Amino acid sequence: MGWFGRRLLVGWLWCCLVAGVAQAQSGRDPDQYFFDETFWDLKEELANARAQGKQGILIMFEMDECPFCHRMRQTVLNQPEVQAYFRQHFINIPIDIEGDVEVVDFRGRSMTMKDFAVRQYRVRATPVFAFFDRDGKYIRRARYTGATRDKEEFLLLGRYVVEQAYRKESFARYKRRMRKREH
DSSP: OOHHHHHHHHHHHHHHHHHHHHHHHHOOOHHHHTSOOOOSBHHHHHHHHHHTTOOEEEEEEEOTTOHHHHHHHHHTTTOHHHHHHHHHHEEEEEEETTOOOEEEOTTSOEEEHHHIIIIIHOOOSSOEEEEEETTOOBOGGGOEESOOSSHHHHHHHHHHHHTTGGGTSOHHHHHHHHHHHHO
């Protein structure tokens, strides 16, 4: 192989490396690897969570035009570490706050996604991450509105619920305590 052939090969390998890094940064599709398949029957999903030994259910209230929802999907929910942790501990369900798809709530009542989000949980801004324990009880202290700074903060939010730290402190205080421990 001559000088030109080697340069061409090195260039081609460089392009493959760059493409591989870009693909790794883009992560995996959250719809396939973060969110669970669902028929929108939350009462049934709760029974599934208990049967699988999970902590409960995480609902991401979102809407199509929300730039913060897109940022979460493209930079946090697409990360394999985040996907593995949340799939291990929760059943993860997206709810479109403008959606007309029928949802069965935790008490067995049927309504649209829009009514479920706005009337029951007063979701006005998105995204909202809402956690429900194994009995379907809403964990108000763990509600998080907006995009997290990064995957580490989102994982910390998950740990906050898994460790039931919400029973004794706010998420802000928990974050400070965990960050001090790391340093």
